[in-house]
Amino acid sequence: MDIFKVISDLTTLPGVTGNEVAVAEVLKGYFRAYTDDVWLDVAGNCYARIGNKEGPTLLVMAHMDEVGLMVSDIEDNGMLRLHSVAGVDPRVLPGSEVTVHGKKRIPAVIGAMPPHLLSAEDQKKNYKLDDLVCDTALPAEEVKANVSVGDNVTFALCPPMELKNGFIAGKTFDDRACVAAMLYTMELLKNVKLNCNLIFCGSTQEEGPNFGASCGSWNTAPDMAIAIDVCHAPQPGAKSTDYVEFDQVSLTVGSNVNQKMYEWMCDVGTEMNINWVADPCMGHSGTDAHRMQVACAGVATGIISLPLRYMHTSVEVIHMDTLKNCAKLLAAFAASIGEDWEEKLCLDD
Amino acid sequence: MYDKEMLKHVLSAYGPSGREETASEVIKSYVAPYADEVYNDRLGNLIAVKKGTSGKKIMFSAHMDQIGLCVVDIDEKGFLRVTNVGGVNPIISIAREVVFKNGTRGVTFFETEKGAKETTMATLFVDIGCESYEEAAAKVDIGDMCIFAGNFVEMGNKISSPYMDDRIACAALIEAFRTMKSEHDVYAVFTVQEEVGLRGAGPAAFAIEPDINISCDVCGMGDIPNCVRMSVKLGEGATVKAMDSSVIVPVKVREFLKNAADKRGIKWQNEILRSGGTDTGAAQRAGKGTFSGCVSIPTRYIHAPIETIDVRDYEAAVALLRAAAEEKELPRV
Known part of the structure; x- marks a missing residue:
């Protein structure tokens, strides 16, 4: 399996939070290489099931949605004004190439007042979203004929770049790199007999109201669930407590995680000789596990994270080997689920 | 032409968040004659059902609760201290007439040691005309809630009233429910406690498990002088x-x-x-999830006691709710 190609296919699709349909369609195709048991739900989640249907259910989620924008207003001159759907940092937008997803895809740029025309004081300030315009350079009539308030705007759908030494850079590695990791996990489990009922889910709206995680958990009623998402890697200015090293698989320990699941995942990581590290997070983990944990009558959750630099930009950086290690750990964990799973998760010992 | 008497009645019914019984009774009186079944659920949501034949369920929801003020203390001179029920702006809450469930009237003002612009909930008070703690306590208890009193003001195509949010949508749902002919089971849900965190709609959707929920609420606009940019305009539907x-x-x-x-x-x-959320989201995320959308009535001055709408938008909302109910095909996964 060519993981870089999978990442490239997935990240060049538009899938702003709440409108992940295009990603789900392509993911369905990838899932079908491993199973015919593939389906969608009301939230737009895309699922694939493998393993033993009679066994305990493990739900694995990586979210398909990306941070993005919506057209909020169209000016008389055809300039578009934007609203953040979820997670967009307006400071990284000026000078960006974007795509407007109207009746057709329209290339556009994000413009701002040049420094020459700003007062000395304003030059020191960050642009806010209301200061920026999205410029298609098309005549106003053509804009109005093709674009409506509510249409999505994404970063330009450029394929990722291969940097040196196994690093790659691109848009939407958060979290489609982990969707690719999920597919690589399926590849690793292709010839493995599983005791568990293993459901993979490309989830929706993680960056926003987290609809996918709650809907997905209620629809599959899992016994165990693992969110696979990205975390921060070392980067200029970041404190050591805020990141994990690039070559380490992060295992979250904290309130969104079941302690026994965590310990079990650590044991699997150690047995597999995978370079993993404990990543403490008290409170909201900022992953699908937050909602999965409290769905139905409660779910035993774990979180595996892939270190990433420059989160929520068009140049997110990850390392391919660490991505593979996330998948190896996940596959080994699923394979380790046996008859004794309930005892392993029992908190009264 | 819309039913003005019903609208006035629904707009003026008492029902701050958590105390929706009176509003529920008023709304019930308008929907019951057209419903196969009407009931209140455990939270107080009022649910009117019209049976269809398709085996599908369409839910409509409009919240019947309103923002207000809740009495937290009565001083020795009979002045009331209050806290906000929902998103009440203290500065625009001064110099207003208020009314309690039992008909007790009052007016609001602020501590004048500081300027009006510095008013907070802590410096706002309600004067119900009493001269002692005893006299006030005989009329109003700690925990009682008052709402802003106000008029029904007609200004051409526009109408102003303190509680368009969300009684204009309740009225729209009543009008649509009375006249709609649907193949589907129709659930008109008048929800509680939307203003204090979208509390009512989720449990209603969880119990009903509709194929789709359409909420009806008010939304902001961008057509008054120097306001936050927004594309919505009054009178445009x-x-x-x-x-x-x-x-x-x-x-x-x-x-x-x-x-x-x-x-x-x-x-x-x-x-x-x-900014601001609606029952749409709460219904969407209930249980296994629901297709959920929203029809809004553009409204100026939301959460100020002079909320203003355009009658043409109200009538369009009524027509659109009815149209949704009459569609044969509902969205599918």
Whole structure:
């Protein structure tokens, strides 16, 4: 399996939070290489099931949605004004190439007042979203004929770049790199007999109201669930407590995680000789596990994270080997689920 | 032409968040004659059902609760201290007439040692005309809630009233429910406690498990002097919501509403509500999840006691709710 190609296919699709349909369609195709048991739900989640249907259910989620924008207003001159759907940092937008997803895809740029025309004081300030315009350079009539308030705007759908030494850079590695990791996990489990009922889910709206995680958990009623998402890697200015090293698989320990699941995942990581590290997070983990944990009558959750630099930009950086290690750990964990799973998760010992 | 007497009655019924019984009774009196079944659930949501034959369920929801003030203390001179029920702006709450459930009237003012602009909930008080703790306590208890009193003001196509949010939508749902003919089971849900965190709609959707929920609420606009940029304008039709802080409406649901409107020549506009959430999101995320969308009535001065709408948008909303109920095909996964 060519993981870089999978990442490239997935990240060049538009899938702003709440409108992940295009990603789900392509993911369905990838899932079908491993199973015919593939389906969608009301939230737009895309699922694939493998393993033993009679066994305990493990739900694995990586979210398909990306941070993005919506057209909020169209000016008389055809300039578009934007609203953040979820997670967009307006400071990284000026000078960006974007795509407007109207009746057709329209290339556009994000413009701002040049420094020459700003007062000395304003030059020191960050642009806010209301200061920026999205410029298609098309005549106003053509804009109005093709674009409506509510249409999505994404970063330009450029394929990722291969940097040196196994690093790659691109848009939407958060979290489609982990969707690719999920597919690589399926590849690793292709010839493995599983005791568990293993459901993979490309989830929706993680960056926003987290609809996918709650809907997905209620629809599959899992016994165990693992969110696979990205975390921060070392980067200029970041404190050591805020990141994990690039070559380490992060295992979250904290309130969104079941302690026994965590310990079990650590044991699997150690047995597999995978370079993993404990990543403490008290409170909201900022992953699908937050909602999965409290769905139905409660779910035993774990979180595996892939270190990433420059989160929520068009140049997110990850390392391919660490991505593979996330998948190896996940596959080994699923394979380790046996008859004794309930005892392993029992908190009264 | 719309039913003005019903509208006035619904707009003026008492029902701050958590105390919706009176409003529920008033609304019930208008929907019951047209419903196969009417009941209140455990939270107080009022649910009117019209049976269909398709085996599918369509839920409509409009919140019947309203923002207000809750008495937290009565001083020795009979002045009341209050806290906000929902999103009440203290500065625009001064110099207002208020009314309690039992009819007790009062007026609000602020501690004049500081300027009006510095008013907070702590420096706002209610004067019910009493001269002692005893006299006040005989009329009003700690925990009682008052609402802003106000008029029904007609200004051409516009109407102003303190509680368009969300009684204008309750009235729209009543009007639509009375006249709609649907193949589907229709659940008109008048929800509680929307203003204090979208509390009522989720449990209602969880119990009903509809194929689709359409909420009806008010939304902001961008057509008054020097306001925050927003594309919605009064008089340009009911809106089809794209998103607000509680929800991103699926494209399928937006298209469903737009097609229903276009087929019948109903005027609509796209809406992105820049801040604030609605029952749409709570219904969407209940249990296994629901297709959920929202039709809004553009409203000026939301959460000020002079909320203003355009009658033409109200009538468009009524028509669009009815149109949605009459569609044979509902959105599918």
